[in-house]
Amino acid sequence: GTYELLALGRGLSADRQKQYFTQLPSGSWQVKKEIRDMVTFREHNLLERFSFGKFDVVLCRNVLIYFSSDLKKDILMRTHGVLKTGGYLILGASESLNGLNPYYEMVQCRPGIIYRAK
The missing domain is CATH 3.40.50.150 (Vaccinia Virus protein VP39)
Structure with missing residues (x-):
């Protein structure tokens, strides 16, 4: 799934956001592919x-x-x-x-x- 910044901001630090998510051209965020492939x-x-x-x-x-x-x-x-x-x-x-x-x-x-x- 994709997430808006507001949803990610609920308890997720900026460091973890950068570590585990990629920003899409639309401005929303998606879990990185290497993580999605393990889940x-x-x-x-x-x-x-x-x-x-x-x-x-x-x-x-x-x-x-x-x-x-x-x-x-x-x-x-x-x-x-x-x-x-x-x-x-x-x-x-x-x-x-x-x-x-x-x-x-x-x-x-x-x-x-x-x-x-x-």
Whole structure:
């Protein structure tokens, strides 16, 4: 995908922007090709079965707040099943892993928090 400067400015330093992104003629920014070539992006309906391999990182930002506690717990358990040991789960700022501490550990990642699969 491509990103506007405003989106990159939310927590990304200028040094990291230069290191990982290339500015396009339109003025927007894109992740450098050598990084894109190492990454697989997938969209998935969280209510369906997780039938893919293991991942190093799963981004599930600002969506769990719309589910009941039981469904949220089910989704987070299934997400743990597709994360490699030591893999990272990145949630939105208003989301947490209440009651799932045996499966994840919290990692400070200024300015936010991410979770590592045990």
